[in-house]
Amino acid sequence: MKKTVIELFAGVGGFRVGLNNITTIGEDGRAIEKGPWKFVWANQWEPSTKTQHAFDCYNMRFPHAVDNSNIDISKVDKASIPDHTLLTGGFPCQDYSVAHTLSHSHGIEGKKGVLWWQINEILQVKRPPFVLLENVDRLVKSPARQRGRDFGIMLRCLSEAGYAMEWRIINAADYGHPQRRRRIYIFAFHNSTKHYKEMATLTPAQIISKKGVFAKEFPIESFDENKIKVFDFVEKYGDLVEVSDKFKAEFENAGFMIGNKVYTVKTKPIEEAPITLGQIAEKDGVDAHYFLNENQRKKYEYLRGSKKIPRKDKNGFEYMYSEGAMSPYDELSLPARTMLTSEGTTNRSTHIIKDPKEGKLRILTPVECERINQFPDNWTNSGMPEKRRYFMMGNALVCGIIKKIGNQLKKIIEKED
Numbered sequence: 001m002k003k004t005v006i007e008l009f010a011g012v013g014g015f016r017v018g019l020n021n022i023t024t025i026g027e028d029g030r031a032i033e034k035g036p037w038k039f040v041w042a043n044q045w046e047p048s049t050k051t052q053h054a055f056d057c058y059n060m061r062f063p064h065a066v067d068n069s070n071i072d073i074s075k076v077d078k079a080s081i082p083d084h085t086l087l088t089g090g091f092p093c094q095d096y097s098v099a100h101t102l103s104h105s106h107g108i109e110g111k112k113g114v115l116w117w118q119i120n121e122i123l124q125v126k127r128p129p130f131v132l133l134e135n136v137d138r139l140v141k142s143p144a145r146q147r148g149r150d151f152g153i154m155l156r157c158l159s160e161a162g163y164a165m166e167w168r169i170i171n172a173a174d175y176g177h178p179q180r181r182r183r184i185y186i187f188a189f190h191n192s193t194k195h196y197k198e199m200a201t202l203t204p205a206q207i208i209s210k211k212g213v214f215a216k217e218f219p220i221e222s223f224d225e226n227k228i229k230v231f232d233f234v235e236k237y238g239d240l241v242e243v244s245d246k247f248k249a250e251f252e253n254a255g256f257m258i259g260n261k262v263y264t265v266k267t268k269p270i271e272e273a274p275i276t277l278g279q280i281a282e283k284d285g286v287d288a289h290y291f292l293n294e295n296q297r298k299k300y301e302y303l304r305g306s307k308k309i310p311r312k313d314k315n316g317f318e319y320m321y322s323e324g325a326m327s328p329y330d331e332l333s334l335p336a337r338t339m340l341t342s343e344g345t346t347n348r349s350t351h352i353i354k355d356p357k358e359g360k361l362r363i364l365t366p367v368e369c370e371r372i373n374q375f376p377d378n379w380t381n382s383g384m385p386e387k388r389r390y391f392m393m394g395n396a397l398v399c400g401i402i403k404k405i406g407n408q409l410k411k412i413i414e415k416e417d
């Protein structure tokens with residue numbers, strides 16, 4: 001089996017940086033890829049802007065005249081996507097509910113613009129043996145009024161397409177990375193693979209605790225097997241529409257699905273010391289514009305302070321919105337908090353540090369943000385405005401997590417031969 005990959009919703013290429021252990025950029029601006037994965041296709045299209053900064057960055061680091069596609073994924077003819085062993089992608093948490101189509105009573109329709117349906121279509125058309133997805137952790141709880149429904153729909157789609165899967169919610173800082181970023185990672189494998197057959201001989205407890213991809217790279221404390229919850233979402237729910245209308249489940253941070261059953265249990269990481277902000281911060285001074293002037297300092301003091309603000313909800317109902325105090329700046333002895341797309345704007349969630357050289361308060365530089373996600377320095381220095389560089393990092397992922405998952409995927413694929 002070839003180690004071929006496609007990267008969907010590629011952004012600036014976090015999966016590729018992680019899987020191919022990219023730590024440097026060559027003088028020509030290209031990434032120096034150590035392998036072993038061959039990326040045969042990538043797709044990235046930003047609907048909200050005319051200029052395609054993420055795609056331009058991806059294309060500069062990985063120039064391929066024909067293999068990088070910059071069009072809306074819904075417009076891509078799925079059969080034209082090259083064959084691949086591994087499908088990767090980080091996609092948004094949206095409303096995955098479905099209904100029967102009115103015109104064809106047997107058809108099923110999801111909401112327009114919901115990107116899961118695009119992934120699902122590729123799975124049906126291309127049947128990649130392995131799939132690695134990343135999403136926000138609230139995916140397992142969405143939507144609030146029918147908890148677990150969206151994840152249940154995803155599981156059901158994977159199951160109908162012949163996949164088993166394991167998932168884990170991982171906070172990168174728990175395993176030695178520089179950011180407290182909690183994300184769900186989903187690894188699915190088709191029933192035609194040897195890996196599937198091997199996993200089918202094990203118990204869910206064995207897979208979640210020791211034998212699965214996540215267990216091998218992200219060790220957890222032992223847990224009581226009796227606490228594993230089991231959901232049946234095939235026999236109980238006739239079709240996807242029934243899952244969409246009725247399914248509810250309390251999914252935990254780890255789980256496994258095979259056939260018609262889903263198993264889930266709460267797990268605790270065996271923690272490693274994280275990389276801290278102090279370790280990634282520039283030590284020799286940074287440009288003056290990163291430092292806070294008096295006006296900005298006061299704004300941040302207010303934004304990060306505790307406050308109560310009267311607000312109205314959409315029905316006109318007045319309520320008191322309150323926020324607790326944050327520390328006035330982020331400690332260099334800790335890993336970064338979760339980086340959002342608003343990083344670098346005057347915002348409560350923007351990181352503020354005491355510059356190691358001058359001891360004065362400042363925002364992070366784009367390079368420091370890249371280090372927090374474990375991209376090579378200056379990765380997004382590809383011609384986009386500085387503000388967009390922060391945005392790209394807010395959207396991206398902690399590449400070191402993907403690198404670790406990649407170690408296991410490599411072994412699995414080599415065993416398939």
Ligand SMILES: C[S@@+](CC[C@H](N)C(=O)[O-])C[C@H]1O[C@@H](n2cnc3c(N)ncnc32)[C@H](O)[C@@H]1O
Nearest residue numbers: 009010011012013014045046072073090396397
């Ligand atoms: C969460 S980000 C993924 C970031 C990526 N993993 C990285 O490392 O940079 C999702 C990406 O999907 C892209 N996107 C959104 N809608 C899309 C569509 N309809 N077709 C293709 N890409 C889309 C966004 O522009 C964004 O870059």
